[in-house]
Amino acid sequence: MIRRSILLGTGSALPVRTVSNAELAETVDTSDEWIVERTGIRNRHIAGDGETTASLATDAAARAIEAAGVTAQDIDLIILATATPDQTFPAAATKVQAALGINDCVAFDVAAVCSGFLYAMTVADSMIRSGAANRALVIGSETFSRILDWEDRTTCVLFGDGAGAVVLGAEESADADPKTARGILSAKLHADGRHNQLLYVDGGPSTTQTVGKLRMKGQEVFRHAVVNLASVLKEAMELAGLTPDDIDWLVPHQANARILDATARKLKMAPERVVMTVDRHANTSAASVPLALDCAVRDGRIKPGHLIVLEAMGGGFTWGACVLRV
Numbered sequence: 001m002i003r004r005s006i007l008l009g010t011g012s013a014l015p016v017r018t019v020s021n022a023e024l025a026e027t028v029d030t031s032d033e034w035i036v037e038r039t040g041i042r043n044r045h046i047a048g049d050g051e052t053t054a055s056l057a058t059d060a061a062a063r064a065i066e067a068a069g070v071t072a073q074d075i076d077l078i079i080l081a082t083a084t085p086d087q088t089f090p091a092a093a094t095k096v097q098a099a100l101g102i103n104d105c106v107a108f109d110v111a112a113v114c115s116g117f118l119y120a121m122t123v124a125d126s127m128i129r130s131g132a133a134n135r136a137l138v139i140g141s142e143t144f145s146r147i148l149d150w151e152d153r154t155t156c157v158l159f160g161d162g163a164g165a166v167v168l169g170a171e172e173s174a175d176a177d178p179k180t181a182r183g184i185l186s187a188k189l190h191a192d193g194r195h196n197q198l199l200y201v202d203g204g205p206s207t208t209q210t211v212g213k214l215r216m217k218g219q220e221v222f223r224h225a226v227v228n229l230a231s232v233l234k235e236a237m238e239l240a241g242l243t244p245d246d247i248d249w250l251v252p253h254q255a256n257a258r259i260l261d262a263t264a265r266k267l268k269m270a271p272e273r274v275v276m277t278v279d280r281h282a283n284t285s286a287a288s289v290p291l292a293l294d295c296a297v298r299d300g301r302i303k304p305g306h307l308i309v310l311e312a313m314g315g316g317f318t319w320g321a322c323v324l325r326v
């Protein structure tokens with residue numbers, strides 16, 4: 001028998017307030033036309049008073065738990081991916097744990113910026129397969145609006161706030177065929193710290209004792225993203241014993257519609273098989289993959305039996321991909 005992590009449920013949460021490109025253009029030297037043409041972004045959600053990374057994460061988690069048909073007390077592991085925690089410590093995961101009324105489980109944050117959800121999924125999957133966990137809540141949640149330089153038009157138009165979550169459960173199965181087996185079939189992660197000054201925050205507790213603002217050399221990140229995303233997807237598919245032709249849905253990190261189109265072209269995938277939410281949510285960093293996943297599950301595109309690939313690339317650089325059958 002093979003012990004695998006299976007997807008039991010998904011959930012997401014978005015701040016109440018939406019901000020259109022036209023609204024941004026009232027205070028920033030930009031235009032709806034530029035933002036749509038260069039990024040595909042039309043709207044983003046921005047957190048208001050009382051909405052934080054932990055509160056959005058808790059709402060997304062509660063929806064994922066409900067969709068999974070389990071109770072909060074069944075959860076024995078919480079991993080929360082974020083680069084914008086409510087506080088430097090404690091981990092936002094422990095705030096979610098307390099808000100959900102779970103008295104004892106493993107709970108910690110993962111910092112891998114936009115790839116954080118892929119890192120969190122991979123760690124949760126390893127812990128489930130090793131027997132260290134049976135039911136994991138994996139969350140990506142961010143409030144990037146709070147680390148943006150609202151006077152820097154090259155970055156502030158690109159990001160939004162939100163949260164997405166999944167519940168993973170352990171399942172023993174005799175099915176060794178990757179064409180039919182359910183659950184996480186492979187995951188592959190990378191990091192290359194030589195590029196950590198291309199996308200970073202210019203502050204932190206141990207350096208400036210401030211929170212800092214996001215800085216990005218967009219064009220260079222773009223170039224690396226297209227190459228790295230296509231190659232890690234192929235690696236993960238090979239690890240699973242599958243090819244890109246087997247994919248029903250690609251659920252990529254939502255940074256820029258042009259990156260998604262270029263990745264699909266490189267993999268010779270039909271654009272209709274790529275889940276795209278960047279137009280509505282902008283780039284929500286670690287939240288973007290689970291948010292897009294939840295949208296495509298709830299609108300009925302992703303169905304039981306479908307093979308999906310999650311992938312992301314972000315600051316560090318970090319990048320990764322995860323292949324799973326729903």
Ligand code: UT7
Nearest residue numbers: 030031034038114153154157218219221222225255256314
């Ligand atoms: O989530 C982690 C991964 N992040 C990413 O994957 C982001 C990757 N990068 C990108 O998505 C793109 O590089 C951007 C969307 C950030 C920028 O698009 P671009 O096509 O690379 O534009 P650019 O940086 O080459 O800028 C072109 C022009 C510049 O003007 P000049 O120098 O040609 O006169 C910019 O100053 O567009 C100007 N510009 C803007 N104009 C209006 C930059 N930002 C804006 C803006 N509105 N918001």
